Amino acid sequence: MTILHHVSYGTNDKSTVVLLGSIGSNTDMWLPQLDALSHEHRVIALDHRGHGGSPVIPGPASISDLADDVLKTLDSLGIEDFKVAGLSLGGSVAQYLAATSSRVTHAAFLCTSPKFGEPAGWHERAAASRTAGVASLADAIVGRWFSPGFLKDKPATSWHYRQMIAGTDNEGYASCCDALAGWDFTQRLGEITVPVLTIAGADDPSTPPEVLQGIADGVKDGHLVVVSPGAHVPTVEQPEAVNEALLKHFAR
Incomplete structure (x- = not known):
């Protein structure tokens, strides 16, 4: 059984919000949301397997495997029903959980997609990670995570997240x-x-707003919020707008 590393804020008598981050991230991706959401909810951010403080499970994984990790970790904490927000890879896991688990009551999908391009590109990136290391990919990845203006104006923050990526197993x-x-x-x-709720960054080159609109249109009860400026990680670049949207949605 895979129990994921996690951080938890807020009291146990409140509804639970589970936060699932991007590939190459750890729970630091959600620091602004952990502060804001914990006043109204018990907020738990988790590291995917092989990320942050979570154990490495050798060999290929599937999104269903990652979702199972989440449920087993919540079982270990005695949590039944929960609200879930996922960004990028975490958004894929959140989609799967929202479709397959009756324990999910609300869902938010941030800068994600029901399909991320063609498999060959991901197999190439996996091979690069296994041979040259994730650090070799970090500059390109952080360039997609944040808008050019943010990278220029927030060099220390940008460097912190670059190091997060490079430090991933x-x-x-x-x-x-x-x-x-x-x-x-x-x-x-x-x-x-x-x-x-779907949230898109207006300047996101990976999952532009029309992709998130497609998700909102494809589910039974969905709506889109676009934050601008913002690229692939608006949780960091536009925390106030993201927090406002999440709090409003999870209060429904």
């Missing part, structure tokens, strides 16, 4: 690349019946 990163290579939920969005 090579096999842990590659395993999650394998999961994204096999991810295609385009025909299953209609299975998601809980209330859904």
Whole structure:
């Protein structure tokens, strides 16, 4: 059984919000949300397997494997029903959980997609991680995470997140690349019946607003919020706008 590293804020008598981050990230991706959401909720941020403080599980993974890790970790904490927010890879896991687990009551999908390009690209990135290391990919990744203006105005913050990426375990990163290579939920969005918020960065080159609008249109009860300026990680670049949208959605 894989129990994921996690951090928790807020008291146990409040509803639980689970936060799932991008590939190459750890719970620091959610620091502004941990502060803001914990006044109204018990907030738990988790590291995917092979990321942050979570154990490395050798070999390829699937999105269903990552979702199972989340549920087993919540079981270990005695948590039944929960609200979930996921960004990028975490958004894929959140989509799967919202469609397949009756324990999910609300969902938020940030800068994510029901399919991230073609599998070959992810297999190539997995191979690069296993051979040259994640650090070799870090500059390109952080350039997609944040808008040019943010990178210029916030060099220390940008460097912190670059180091987060570079410090990710090579096999842990590659395993999650394998999961994204096999991810295609385009025909299953209609299975998601809980209330859904999608959030897009106006300047996101990886998952532009029209992708998130497609998710909102594909689920039973979805709506889109676009933050600007903002690229692939608006939780850091536009925390006030993201926090406001999440708090409003999770209060429904």
